[in-house]
Amino acid sequence: xxxxxxxxxxxxxxxxxxxxxxxxxxxxxxxxxxxxxxxxxxxxxxxxxxxxxxxxxxxxxxxxxxxxxxxxxxxxxxxxxxxxxxxxxxxxxxxxxxxxxxxxxxxxxxxxxxxxxxxxxxxxxxxxxxxxxxxxxxxxxxxxxxxxxxxxxxxxxxxxxxxxxxxxxxx
Numbered sequence: 818x819x820x821x822x823x824x825x826x827x828x829x830x831x832x833x834x835x836x837x838x839x840x841x842x843x844x845x846x847x848x849x850x851x852x853x854x855x856x857x858x859x860x861x862x863x864x865x866x867x868x869x870x871x872x873x874x875x876x877x878x879x880x881x882x883x884x885x886x887x888x889x890x891x892x893x894x895x896x897x898x899x900x901x902x903x904x905x906x907x908x909x910x911x912x913x914x915x916x917x918x919x920x921x922x923x924x925x926x927x928x929x930x931x932x933x934x935x936x937x938x939x940x941x942x943x944x945x946x947x948x949x950x951x952x953x954x955x956x957x958x959x960x961x962x963x964x965x966x967x968x969x970x971x972x973x974x975x976x977x978x979x980x981x982x983x984x985x986x987x988x
Contacts, residue, residue, distance in 0.1 A: 847965050847966065847967065847968065848964055848965060849964065849965045850962065850963055850964050850965075851868070851946045851947065851959060851963045851964070851965065852946050852963070853867065853868035853869045853871065853872055853876075853946075853959070853963045854867050854868070854869030855867070855943075855945075855946050856868040856943060856944065856946050856947070857938070857939040857940065857943040858909070858911060858936035858937065858938060858939055858943065859917070859918070859936065859937050859938075859939050860934070860936055861918065861921075861922070861925075861934070861935065863918075865939055866936065868909070868959075868963075871907050871909070872961070872962075872963060873961050874904070874905060874906050874907050874961060875905060875906040875907075875958065875959065875960060875961060875966075875981060875984045875985055876906070876907055876908075876909060876958070876959040876963075877895075877898060877906065877907070877908045877909065877956065877957075877958055877977055877980075877981055878909050878911060878947070878955075878956065878957040878958075878959065879891070879895045879908065879909070879910040879911065879954055879955075879956055879977070880911050880913055880944070880947075880950050880953055880954060880955040880956075880957075881895075881910060881911070881912055881913070881953055881954045882912055882913050882914050882953055883912065883914050883920050883921060883924040884914070885953050885954065887953075887954060887971060887972040888953055888954045888972070890972055891954055891972040891974075892910070892928075892931060892933060893931065894974065894975075894977065894978075895908060895910050895933065895977070896910075896931050896932055896933040898977060898978060898981065899933065899934060900932065905985055906981060906984075906985060909936060910933055910934075910935045910936065911935070911936050911937065911938060911944070912935050912936070912937050913937075913938065913944075913950070913953065914937070917937040917938075918937055921935055921937060950970070951970050952970040952971065953970070954970070954971065954972055955968070955969070955970045956968065956969055956970075956976070956977050956980070958977075958980045958981060958984050959984075960984055960987060966980065966983070966984045966987070967980040967983075967984070
């Protein structure tokens, strides 16, 4: 691995840790049950929410930030999946921008065609049930019981939809 790549990876780790992403702790492994009510978020109106309200649905979590080029590249796909959601599944994009909605609102306003309904963590601890978020974007697929079905970091075109379809077929 070249020096530039090592510096980039170290920089992402530092930024992720500043955003409360638990770098260094292990990530929740496939099959682990996430205590969904402990993952607390805030929507654009400032309303507190938690993932517990989605129990019984497949949940696609997308952890991202406005300053992250791969995140921005993947957001149209995330938004398209979110628009398809309904009774069977929901897509929850969680921004880990340091200034929360102060950073996210202007970004979303500059992307009106995206139509993304985003969330921010309600506190630095609110994403702890997921364990480490080693880089962003990180995608986590939860089954209807809140178990981790799949998880990866980095943008991989089409992977979220394939993982979602597999989770939907599983039950």
